[in-house]
Amino acid sequence: MWPRPDWPTRLLAWFAREGRELPWRENRSAYTTWVSEVMLQQTRVEAVRPYYAAWLHRFPTPAAVAAADESDILHAWQGLGYYRRAQHLQRAMQEVVARYDGCIPSSREALAALPGVGPYMLGAIRSLAFGAPEPAVDGNVLRVFARLYGIEDDVLQPATRRRVTALAQEVIPHDAPGAFNEALMDLGALICTPRTPHCADCPLQVDCGARRSGRETVLPVRKKKTKQVTERVAVAVIAHAGRYLLHRRSETGMLAKMWEFPAVTGRTHAAALAGLCAARGLTTPHGVYWRHRHVFTHRIWEMRAYRWEMEAALQEDECWYTRDELLTIPLAGPHAKLAATLA
Ligand code: SF4
Numbered sequence: 001m002w003p004r005p006d007w008p009t010r011l012l013a014w015f016a017r018e019g020r021e022l023p024w025r026e027n028r029s030a031y032t033t034w035v036s037e038v039m040l041q042q043t044r045v046e047a048v049r050p051y052y053a054a055w056l057h058r059f060p061t062p063a064a065v066a067a068a069d070e071s072d073i074l075h076a077w078q079g080l081g082y083y084r085r086a087q088h089l090q091r092a093m094q095e096v097v098a099r100y101d102g103c104i105p106s107s108r109e110a111l112a113a114l115p116g117v118g119p120y121m122l123g124a125i126r127s128l129a130f131g132a133p134e135p136a137v138d139g140n141v142l143r144v145f146a147r148l149y150g151i152e153d154d155v156l157q158p159a160t161r162r163r164v165t166a167l168a169q170e171v172i173p174h175d176a177p178g179a180f181n182e183a184l185m186d187l188g189a190l191i192c193t194p195r196t197p198h199c200a201d202c203p204l205q206v207d208c209g210a211r212r213s214g215r216e217t218v219l220p221v222r223k224k225k226t227k228q229v230t231e232r233v234a235v236a237v238i239a240h241a242g243r244y245l246l247h248r249r250s251e252t253g254m255l256a257k258m259w260e261f262p263a264v265t266g267r268t269h270a271a272a273l274a275g276l277c278a279a280r281g282l283t284t285p286h287g288v289y290w291r292h293r294h295v296f297t298h299r300i301w302e303m304r305a306y307r308w309e310m311e312a313a314l315q316e317d318e319c320w321y322t323r324d325e326l327l328t329i330p331l332a333g334p335h336a337k338l339a340a341t342l343a
Pocket residue numbers: 144147148191192193197198199200202203204205206208209210211216
């Protein structure tokens with residue numbers, strides 16, 4: 001069975017030998033943890049080092065951040081980017097001063113209610129600064145767990161993050177939660193790197209599901225969200241003697257081999273209709289017969305159907321069908337809805 005249940009012990013032993021020496025790991029407090037974790041979001045460790053030192057020099061306490069002009073805060077952040085992080089940090093410290101006398105609270109509820117504290121920050125501050133057995137799951141940790149446990153689900157999905165958080169919660173050592181979370185961060189940064197993990201140097205290589213199945217460069221699965229494209233589709237309902245003209249889609253591609261009413265896609269509805277009329281020698285219709293918005297995974301069809309009573313020459317892959325026959329052939333989804341409207 002992998003990973004063996006005592007894998008955190010091997011990880012912690014490796015961390016004791018190989019863990020990184022980082023300025024925010026010296027003299028930790030809830031405040032220094034908070035500052036460093038905010039800076040490290042979206043920014044590399046090496047880029048953060050000088051900012052971290054300068055920040056603590058300028059704003060050594062939550063009260064100093066709370067009292068500063070926002071322009072000074074933004075100036076100190078200049079070059080780190082993502083300035084909302086700095087604004088959230090200041091707002092949070094102002095609340096800490098106003099509600100907790102300048103001492104960052106340790107309870108989940110109180111921390112979670114402060115600006116800029118999401119699940120990762122909550123776990124990081126609670127485990128690193130207060131020794132609470134709380135996972136801190138970021139992209140590094142998701143990657144390590146996906147490989148270690150051979151998780152094939154998309155790590156960008158909230159359900160997968162919840163699963164990894166639950167697994168981490170099960171194994172986090174209660175006597176060293178901060179070290180465990182830091183060890184995972186370091187393993188992800190130094191060994192279990194995104195493109196080419198250094199499995200031969202990994203303390204968990206005998207435990208690792210991905211390594212065992214040769215899938216260490218395949219996992220984690222990250223399905224990119226592709227933007228949906230919106231297309232305007234003009235559809236021709238051409239009727240003659242109780243029959244309708246249908247076209248069969250090509251053998252390959254989207255909705256392959258399905259039947260549909262003749263249709264043309266355009267950037268605008270007017271362009272689509274002009275294209276349809278030109279393609280089939282149709283006169284401009286008087287009005288829209290049917291409107292429909294159909295959402296596919298990566299595509300949206302804004303459809304407008306127009307109706308003509310006329311005899312028309314069949315083109316390739318076309319056929320006349322009665323309304324009853326329409327119910328028996330495979331119609332592309334939205335075209336089935338259109339067919340259902342025909343009397
Ligand atoms: S064996 Fe390789 S893939 Fe598995 S946790 Fe270690 S570095 Fe990552």
